[in-house]
Amino acid sequence: MSAIVAQPPQATSRRNRLIGLVVVLVLLALFAYSVQDWHQIWIIVSAPDNVPIVAMLFLVPFFTWLGIKQAHANDRLISDLEGDKDLAKTHHRKVEPWRPGWAKELHVWPYLVRIEFLSAVIVTVILYVWSIALNAPLEEPANPNLTMNPSKAPWYFLGLQEMLVYFDPWIAGVVMPSVIMIGLMVFPYVDSNPLGNGYYTIRQRRFAVNMFSWGFLMWILLIFIGTFIRGPGWIWFWPGQTWDHNTVVFDRNRDVHEIVGLTVANFPNHPDLMKYVIIPAFGFVLVAGFFIVGALFFHWLMKRAKFRLRYLISPGQFFGWARNDDPFEKKLLANTSMLQYAMFQFFAISVLLAMPVKLFLRLVFTIKYVWVTPWFNV
Amino acid sequence: MAESNDPKDTKQLTGEKTNVGLVERAKDTAMSLKDRALEEAREYKDPQQTQVWKSIFRVSHERSDPRNRSLAILSNVFLHLHPAKINRDAVRYRYTWGMGGITFYLFIVLTFTGVLLMFYYHPSKIVAFRDILYLEHDVPFGKLLRNMHRWAAHLMVITTWLHMFRVVLTGSYKKPREFNWCVGVVLLVLTLLLSFTGYLLPDDQLGFWAVTVGTNMARATPMLGNEGPFGAQLGLTPYNDVRFGLLGGSIVDANALLRAYIWHCIGIPLVASIFMAVHFWRIRKDGGISGPAPVMLESEMKVLKKK
Numbered sequence: 001m002s003a004i005v006a007q008p009p010q011a012t013s014r015r016n017r018l019i020g021l022v023v024v025l026v027l028l029a030l031f032a033y034s035v036q037d038w039h040q041i042w043i044i045v046s047a048p049d050n051v052p053i054v055a056m057l058f059l060v061p062f063f064t065w066l067g068i069k070q071a072h073a074n075d076r077l078i079s080d081l082e083g084d085k086d087l088a089k090t091h092h093r094k095v096e097p098w099r100p101g102w103a104k105e106l107h108v109w110p111y112l113v114r115i116e117f118l119s120a121v122i123v124t125v126i127l128y129v130w131s132i133a134l135n136a137p138l139e140e141p142a143n144p145n146l147t148m149n150p151s152k153a154p155w156y157f158l159g160l161q162e163m164l165v166y167f168d169p170w171i172a173g174v175v176m177p178s179v180i181m182i183g184l185m186v187f188p189y190v191d192s193n194p195l196g197n198g199y200y201t202i203r204q205r206r207f208a209v210n211m212f213s214w215g216f217l218m219w220i221l222l223i224f225i226g227t228f229i230r231g232p233g234w235i236w237f238w239p240g241q242t243w244d245h246n247t248v249v250f251d252r253n254r255d256v257h258e259i260v261g262l263t264v265a266n267f268p269n270h271p272d273l274m275k276y277v278i279i280p281a282f283g284f285v286l287v288a289g290f291f292i293v294g295a296l297f298f299h300w301l302m303k304r305a306k307f308r309l310r311y312l313i314s315p316g317q318f319f320g321w322a323r324n325d326d327p328f329e330k331k332l333l334a335n336t337s338m339l340q341y342a343m344f345q346f347f348a349i350s351v352l353l354a355m356p357v358k359l360f361l362r363l364v365f366t367i368k369y370v371w372v373t374p375w376f377n378v
Numbered sequence: 379m380a381e382s383n384d385p386k387d388t389k390q391l392t393g394e395k396t397n398v399g400l401v402e403r404a405k406d407t408a409m410s411l412k413d414r415a416l417e418e419a420r421e422y423k424d425p426q427q428t429q430v431w432k433s434i435f436r437v438s439h440e441r442s443d444p445r446n447r448s449l450a451i452l453s454n455v456f457l458h459l460h461p462a463k464i465n466r467d468a469v470r471y472r473y474t475w476g477m478g479g480i481t482f483y484l485f486i487v488l489t490f491t492g493v494l495l496m497f498y499y500h501p502s503k504i505v506a507f508r509d510i511l512y513l514e515h516d517v518p519f520g521k522l523l524r525n526m527h528r529w530a531a532h533l534m535v536i537t538t539w540l541h542m543f544r545v546v547l548t549g550s551y552k553k554p555r556e557f558n559w560c561v562g563v564v565l566l567v568l569t570l571l572l573s574f575t576g577y578l579l580p581d582d583q584l585g586f587w588a589v590t591v592g593t594n595m596a597r598a599t600p601m602l603g604n605e606g607p608f609g610a611q612l613g614l615t616p617y618n619d620v621r622f623g624l625l626g627g628s629i630v631d632a633n634a635l636l637r638a639y640i641w642h643c644i645g646i647p648l649v650a651s652i653f654m655a656v657h658f659w660r661i662r663k664d665g666g667i668s669g670p671a672p673v674m675l676e677s678e679m680k681v682l683k684k685k
Contacts, residue, residue, distance in 0.1 A: 049584075052532040063475065063540055067547040070472065078673050093672035096467045105463040107447040112469050113457065119476050120483050127487065127533070131525035138514070141507045142586035144629065151587040154577055156535045156570060161591065170606045173595025184563045187546075188556035195679060196549040198671030200473075205549060212546045216539075328676055335679075376600075376607035 035240030044228055048134045053155045053227050060220055064213070070095075071200040078203060094199075149232045149245070158226030159219050165234065166358040168377055176351070180215075183347035187212070190344040192336040207302045207329065215352055236363075253368035255377075257282050275374060283371025287378060290357070290370075294349035303329045459658050467670045473548070474667065477541035481569075482654070484534040491527040492643065499579070501639035503632040506581040531573050538569050550668035558660040561653055568650040575642035581635060589638070590630050596621040 035041065045054055073095045081088040092098040106112070139148075153161045163172035195204040202209055229236055231243035257263065257279050264274045305326035311318040336344075361367040371378040425431050426438070437449040448462035467473065498517055499509045513520040542562065545551055551559035574592065578585040597603045601612060602620040609619065616628045626633030661667070 049532075051529075052536055056536060059536065059540065060543075063543060066472065066475070067544070071547070074673055078675060081673070082675055082677060088675060094467060094670055096470065096670060102466070104466060106466045106469060107444065107463055108460045109447045109450040109457070109462075112460065112464060113451075115469060115471060115476070116479055119471075119480060123480055123483055123533075124487070127526055127530055130529045131522050134525065134529070135521065136525045136528040137584060138510060138580055139583035142581050142583055142630075144586070146583070148583050148587045151591055153588045153591055154574060155532075157574065157588075157592065160595075164595075169595045169598035170600050170603070174599045174603075174606070181563060181567060184566075185560045188551040188559050191552065194552070195674050195676065197552040197674070198548060198550060198669030199673055200548055201673070204674075204676060208549075209547065216543060331679065 031239075034238075037240055037242040040237075040242050041240055047137070049137050049155065050227055051130075051134065053158075053223055056220060057224070060216075067200055068202065071202045074199050074201045075203040078201065150230060150234055152226065152230075155223060155227060159222035162222045162226040162230065163355070166355070166362050170376065171378065176355075179347065179351055183351055186343055186347060190336075190340040190347075192340055193332050194335075203306075206306065207332075211348065211352060218352070218355060251366050253362075253366050255369040255372050256286060256367060257372060259367070280371070280373040283369070283373065283378070287371050290354070291349055294353045295345050297353070298345060298348050302333060305329070459662065461662065461666055464666060465670075468667045470670070473670050475540060475544050477537045477544060481534055481537045481541055482658075484530050484537065485650075485654070487530045488527060488534065489647065491523055491530065494523055495527055496643060501579070501636050503581065503635055506579065506635060510580045510582070527576075531576060534569060535573060538566055542566065548669055555660075555664045555668065558657060558664055561657045561660065565650060565653050565657060568646055568653065572642060572646050572650065575638045575646065578630070578635060578638040579642065586630060589634070593621055593624055593630065593634075596624055 044050060077093070077095055081091060081093070152158060160172060160177060163176060166172070167176065191208050193205055193208060195201070196208075228239050231237040231241075231247075232245045233247065233249075235247055235249055237243055237247075260282075262274070262279055262282055264271050267274050267278075270278075303325040305321060305324070307321065308317075311321050333341075358370075361370070369377040422428060426435075436453050437446055451457045451460050451462050495513070498513050498520065500506060510524070513524055515521075517523070545559065545562070574589075578589040597616070597619065598606045599609075599620050600607045601609065602614070603609050604614040604616050604619040604621075606614075616622065622628060624634075624637070625631075626637050
C-alpha cells in the first residue's frame, strides 16, 4: 500500500496560472489608472467599521483557494482510483499520508486540545491588537431630525439594503431574507448526491458547490457595492470617484408595461380594466415566463460537464459543451426526487437567478418594476 | 499516648520543679515538629498527590497512560463535549479551518466583555450616550473593552460565514448531519440579530439610523406591516403592526432602546445558547467531525443509493 504521490503541476496549468496573473495585473493597472480620487478610497477603506468587509475581500479568495486546492488533490486521487480498481480496493482513500501500523485515531488530549488552546490564544492576540489599533466608531448623539447621508446599515446587512434598490422593501427586507434562510435550510435535503460527504471535491459535486458559491459570492458582492460604491443619496459612485453630495442622477426608471405601451394613458376608455386586470395580468405573465425560462436554464445547467475557458475561443467546442449532457451529472439528476427537484428550482430561480436579473434590468435598462398591481409591485 | 516513665513527664505532671528548663522542652518540641513538617513537606513536593489536587482532578495526569488521556477528556466538564479519540486526520486545521470553534470562542469573549460593559451602561435615552462617553474616557480600559466587544462581534459574523462555507465545500451537511445544518442556519440568524440589536445601544447617529432603516423594512412585511402588501386591508396602522411590536412604539425611541438592550443581553443570548448546546450535542451524536473522510467513487454510487 503506497501513499499517493502528489503529481507535479503540468506545464499547461503553469501557463494558465501565468496568463491569469497577467490578466489580474492588467486589470489592477487599469483600475489604478482610472482612479480619480484616492483619498475617497482611503476614507472608505480606513473606516473602522469597514475593516471586516475589507478583510473579507482577502479572506474569501484565500479560503476559496484553500478549499479548491484540497478539492483538486482529492479529485486527482479519485480519478486515479476510478482508473485502477485494484488500487481502489486496497487504498486508504485519502490524500493525507498513511502507513500500516499507524494508529487510525489520536487522543484528543493533548493533540486536539492543544490546537484549540493555541487558536484561542491567537484569536485573543488578534483581538487585542485590533482593539488597541482601531477605535469603535461613535457618532454624534442620536438625532431623529438630522438624517445621515448616506445612512447605512451595519456591513453584514448592506447586501439587504442594496437589494432595496432592486426590489420593494417587502421583498428585499422580508421575503428575500426569509426565502434565503429557508433555502439554506432546505439545501441539504434537496442535494440528493451521496458523494462528497466529508471531503473536499468539485468533480463529484460540481453543481452543488457552484450554486452555493454563486450565492455566497453574490452576497459578498452586494455588500461590496453597498460599502464601496453607494455614496450620498445611495447613488452609484465607481471606486475612485468622489462622493459629491450635490450629485444628481437623471435616471428615468420605467416599468416594463410602460415600455410596451400598456398604460392607462394609452387606453383612456378602460382605466379600471387596465389598472386591475390588464397591467397586473401582463406582469404575471412576464414573471411566470421568467420562472419557466429560469427552470429550463437550471435544468440545462445542471447536466453540463466541466466548463473550460478555452471553449470561449472555440465555437465548435462551446456548442459541443452546451449540447451534450454529461453522463455523470445525468446520473445525479436521476437520483433526485420530484419534490427535491421542484424545491431546488423554486429557490434557485427566486434567489440565485432573480437577484442578478433584476440587478441587471435596473442598472442597465433602468427598469423599475416588472409586475405592477394595485396591491404590490415586483 | 502510651505510659511514659520519663522523669521529665511525671515531674511536669506533678508540678515538681526539675532541672530541665522550659526553654529546653520547647526546643525539643520544636525540633520534633520541624522534623514532622519537613517530612510532610516532602510529600507536598508532588502537588498531584495532595488532597486538594485529587479532589479537583479525579484523574492522574500521567501523560503516557492512554487511559488517563481519555479520562482527562471524559471527566472534565469543559472538555467532555469532545470524544476521547478522533480520526488522526481530523486535527488538520487545513480541513476544518477551525472556524466553528473560533466562533464559539468569540461568543465567550463577547459574553465576558459584554457583562463587563453592562456594569457601565444604562439602557435609558437620557444617559445611554453619556455612558459610552464615560466608558471611553474615564473607565480604566473602558475604550479597550468597548473596542474588543465590537471587533469580536464583527469577527464572529465573518467566522460564522466561513464556517458555513467550509461545511458546504466538504459536503458536511449531508446525511446524517442535515438537521444540524439547519440548527446552524438558525444560529447564523441569531448571530446577525445579536450584532444588529447591539448596534443601537450606543444611541448615536450610526446606530439610530441603521436601526431606523432596518426596522422600516418591518413596516413593509406582507400582512404584518402597515405598508406591506395587504397590510392596510387587514387594518394595520403604524400603531399596531409588527414594527410597533419590535420598537415598542412608532419611532425608534426610549422603548426601542430598552427592547434592543433586553434582546441583546438576555433574550437572544439565551436562545442562542440553547441552539448552541443542540448544535454541539448533535456534532457528537451525528458521528463527530465529518472528515477528512475516505473518498467515495462515482462507480460506487448505485450501491450507496440502495443503502
